[in-house]
Amino acid sequence: MKLKAIAIAILMLYVSLAFAQKKHTIQGTVLSADSLPVAGVNITAGKKLNGTTTDRSGHYSLGFLSEGKYVLSFTAMGFEKQSHTIELTKDTLILIMLKPRIVTLSEVEIINSHHEFRRSNDSRPVEVVNDQFIRMNISGSLMQSLDRLPGINSISIGSGQSKPVIRGLSFNQVVVAENGIKHESQQWGADHGVEVDQFNVERIEVIKGPASLMYGSDAIAGVIDLKQSFLPEPRSLGGNIDFSGQTNNMLGAVSAGLHGRHEKLWAKARITLIDYADYKVPVDSVEYFSYYFKLKDRKLRNSAGEEKNASVSLGWVTDKMSSTLFANNTFSKSGFFANAHGLEIRNSSIDYDKSDRDIDLPYQQVNHFKLHSRNMLNVNGINHQLDVAFQQNTRQEFSEAVEHGYMPKPPDSLERRFDKATWSVNYSVKNRETAKVNFSGGVNAEIQQNQSAGWGFILPSFSRKTAGAFLVAENRPSSRLLFSGGLRFDAGNIRIEQYNDWFASPVSAQDTTSDFKERASASDLDFSHLSWSAGMVYKHQKLTLKANLGNSFRMPLAKELASDGVNYHMYRFEKGNPDLKPETAYQLDFGVEINHSVWAFELSPFAGYFPSFIYLNPTYQYYEGLQVFDYMQSKVIRGGGEMHFHYNLGSKIKAGAIGEYVWSRQLSGDKKGFGLPLAPPASFLINLTFIPGDAGSLSDSWFSADFNMVSAQNEIVPPEKKTPGYQIINLSAGTTLKAGKQSFILTLRLSNLLNTRYLNHTSFYRLIGVPEPGRGLNIGIRIPFQVKPKLKPEK
Amino acid sequence: MQKLSLLLLSLLMAAVAGCTKEEKDDIYPEIKMDCCGGYPVNCDEIKRGTTFTFIAEFSDNKELGAFSLDIHHNFDHHTHSTDPMPCEFEPVKSPVNPFRLISEYEIPVGSKNYAASVDIFIPADADTGDYHMMVRLTDKAGWQTIKGISFKVIE
Known part of the structure; x- marks a missing residue:
């Protein structure tokens, strides 16, 4: 009884004291970068106090806080953590905008992430990764770094150049876009790599499915959209410096970026320099036919290269409009393997x-300049967007002047030169987000000028004009369902210039008089196509179901329409076909996604039908001593899909698996029964990631091991070779080291741990039997810095 | 929901059904020159002003297509045979009147084996020195096998 009385007295004293001290509340709203409320954000105010979480509308409230200094932390899955130090003297309202932290595949995070938001609002399979993913999986070039994504492969040309493959399709069937503008270079070329600075990419969205609605011609297999999406904070100035080194090809790279913003005006700039030597393969010689290329120190002769990139973005942003000017220039020079x-x-x-560091003949040199103005304006809730872009791609290939066939020894080493200038204009308009049906419509136009030069004819000069108009609608009859669909009409014209050999050759075997033979005839061709797409997303608790049916197309290329001469690269005679129709494809996509707190599973099967696939058909015939390949169209069916599974073994260990498979069959034509060229083999990747948690000055640490099993590829078409299967192990680790106020983000990647000799079926050098790079350690250090605001508590 | 899973099932079935093996030729044809009276072989010497007979045996698992011969000078040593054994080259020199042959030949339809025999005349005024011969052979499916040998044209 006495005890109880004392207890009540103490309690009363405590309560009255508390009242005497004056209590305040902190409340507010947490929004995502797209201004959508974020639910379930954990908020703590110092270590001793209990925190709270935001409700469905993103609101939170922390009450009964005494006056004083608090460190408020906001954490949510899929977003970057934010901490703010505040001096609490009165009731305070704090609005927080969280930036998406797009997580890597090995640690898929489910709730509320931007990644998931983007993925679950598209009825096609979508992958979203950020620059962190690239740093974790860094390879010699961007598309090789993305190779790990399910359904994505790359065609690599040595260690520093690559182009993307989406579900077994590549070249002009995949669109690479930068900030929504189609990247236009020499995509048709087997030795072409995408001209992009991989240090300058902030976010990548991959659409694995027909995307002609937004991009018109070429987006049959999908789109890889590289975005510079990061907007600096108001009144800030900062940047980062990246150093990267790779032991296999003795690569050294440095990339420095600066970003700053006043209020409405912001700017970013970056310079990247890369230099690499010949890469090492785990063999002493390469066998080709019965001949052995002996390699010095196991290095692939003349595969060295360099890259010099610079970019500047300038922007003006208010809540109603934004205007950005992107300018960038990439330059690369890289050697080709010298023995073939x-x-x-x-x-x-x-x-x-x-x-091993010099670049001798043969080599390629590419410069890509891009200027892009993006303007967005919101008038009464209606969003308008206008993009105007100009690109200039100059590609040169040099090789030793050697006579071949009827061609005498050329005067110089310039084998090929392509100059391509592309102007694009896109305008689109979207109605209010709150409208019952969300419409977006727009028009695009593009003009290309292509000039070819050099002694090795492969592509005639041509100009191309295309224009399209589209309308896309999206409707949500309930919170669980989303329907989307759209229509697009495209028309295009291609005007090909006549090309005659610069040397004379006999008219025919019977007629030995010599003539400057015509290798491309002048032609003027028109194309048009109506593409469409319809899809749905069903979301209920842990389950997401997707279905999409789409039709997309590709305009035939000048090379496919008009060439009639020797391909001096492959030494074959290629015969174009002016009667080619646009290549069209129907694709059906499904997606099943189940997200539990401990595990997640995703399956995305697809089936496709091409009524008119454009195929370079190897015939048995010879012309001028070389095998004749002619362009024809065949019916093709394709199928396959990806599987993705994650399991959290406790809070520190995550296990994951990714599987991919593509199958195709030609149903008509000369190669009926065959598949398609450069088919990626089935692969299965198992990952284990260990996240030890913060320790001392180290944070965000991880160790990861990938065991990649790739099956043999026996589905080949001439002139391919069957490629045996292989297994490789890649290890990676990373941490953030804090020394005082300065942090250092370190990443280590040990690729091909066991120095396995293996062939990659889609690699450029596969045909001559060159294996993939051996073991290599990549070390990356990123040093972020902030000049302003100073990193100290306010006041 | 049910319809969707039905569609999915049919899709998987179609994929499985599509996987059943169809008969298609994916084997390269073969060129045999270093046996059975094949001529010339790597590093052979041939007199100019004479006619020699190219002899080789071709074979394929299904059906042969066509073949071509390409003889060009190798005075600058730019090409190498596909043969593991290197030949001794004469010093590099400039061509004056090099011998050249680029020619295609048919193989009778339906042949799995074919004994090629082509008479080739080297004019008496052709440059002597290192030459290179490429033999290219296709089968009906479009698979091509190439074989390159080095030989010398002598007085």
Whole structure:
């Protein structure tokens, strides 16, 4: 009894004291970068106090706080953590905008992430990754770094160049876009790599499915959209410096970026320099036919290269409008393996082995300049967007002047030069987000000028004009359902210039008089196509179901329409076909996604039908001593899909698996019964990630191991070779080290741990039997810095 | 929901059904020159002003297509045979009147084996020195096998 009385007295004293001290509340709303409320955000105010979480509308409230200094932390799955120090003297309202933290595949996070938001609002399979993913999986070039994503492969040309493959399709069937503008270079070329600075990419969205609605021609297999989406904070100035090194090809890279913003005006800039030597393969010699190319120090002769990139973005942003000017220039020079030219063994008097860092003949040199103005305006809730872009791609290939066939020894080493200038204009308009049916419509136009030069004819000069108009609608009859659909009409014209050989050759076997033979005839061709798409997303608790049916197309290329001459790369005679129709495709996509707190599973099967696939058909015939390949169209069916599984073994260990498979069959034509060229083999990847948690000055640490099993590829078409299966192990680790106020983000990646000798079926050098790079350690250090605001508590 | 899973099932079935093996040729044809009276072989010497007979045996698992011969000078040592054994080259020199042959030949329809025999005349005024011969052979499906040999044209 006495005890109880004392207890009540103490309690009363405590309560009255508390009242005497004056209590305040902190409340507010947490929004995502797209201004959508974020539910379930954990908020703590110092270590001793209990925190709270935001409700469905993103509101939170922390009450009965005494005056004083608090460190408020906001954490949510899929977003970057934010901390703010406040001096609490009165009731305070704090609005928080969280930035998406797009997580890596090995640690898929489910709730509220931007990643999930983007993925679950598209009826096609979508992958979203950020620059962190690239740093974790860094390879010699961007598309190789993305190779790990389900359904994505790359065609690599040595260690520093690559192009994307989406579900077994590549070249002009995949659109690479930068900030929504289609990247236009020499995508048709087997030795072409995408001209992009991989240090300058902030977010990547991959659509694996027909995307002609937004991009018109070419987006048959999908789109890889590289975005510079990060907007600096008001009154801030900062940047980062990246250093990267790779032991296999002795690569050294430095990339420095600066970003700053006043209020409405912001700017970003970046410079990247990369230099690499010949890469190492785990063999002493490469066998081609019965001949062995002996390699010095196991290095692939003349595969060195360099890259110099610079970019500047300038922007003006208010709540009603934004205007951005992106300007960038990439330059690369890289050597081709010296012992073979295409498929032919080549001798040379060049001393390739004197240095593993010099770039001798043959080599390629590419410069890509891009200027893009993006303007967005919101008038009464209606969003308008206008994009105007100009690109200039200059590609040169140099090789030793050697006579071949009827061609005498050329005067110089410029084998090919392509100059391509592309102007694009896109305008689109979207109605209010709150409208019952969300409409977006727009028009695009593009003009291309292509000039070819050099002694090795492969592509005639041509100009191309295309224009399209689209309308897309989206409707949510309930919170669980989303329907989307759209229509697009495209029309295009291609005007091809006549090309005659610069040397004379016999008219025919019977007629030995010589003539400057015509290799491309002048033609003026028109194309048009109506593409469409319809899809749905059903979401209920942990389950997401997707279905999409779409039709997309590709305009035939000048090379496919008009060439009639020797491809001096592959040494074959290629015959164009002016009667080609646009290549069209129907694709049906499904998606099943189940997200539990401990595990997640995703299956995305697809089936496709091409009524008119454009195929370079190898015939048995010869012309001018070379095998004739002619362009024809065949019916093709395709199918396959990806599987993705994650399991959390406790809070520190995560296990994951990714599987992918593509199958195709030609149903008509000369190669009926065959598949398609460059088909990626089935693969299965198992990942284990260990996240030890913060310790001392180290935070965000991880260790990851990938075990990648790739099956043999026996589904081949001429002139391919069957490729045996292989297994490789890649290890990676990373941490953020804090030294005082300065942090250092370190990443280590050990690729091909066991130095396995293996062939990649989709690699450029596969045909001559060159194996993939051996073991290599990549070390990356990112040093972020902030000049303003100073990192100290306010006041 | 049910309809969707039905569609999904049919899709998987179609994929499985599509996987059943169809008969298609994916084997390269073969060129045999270093046996059975094949001529010339790597590093052979041939007199100019004479006619020699190219002899080789071709074979394929299904059906042969066509073949071509390409003889060009290798005075600058730019090409190499596909043969593992290197030949001794003469010093590099400039061509004056090099011998050249680019020619296609048919193989009778339906042949699995074919003994190629082509008479080739080297004019008496052709440059002597290192030459290279490429033999290219296709089968009906479009698979091509190439073989390159080095030989010398002598007085």
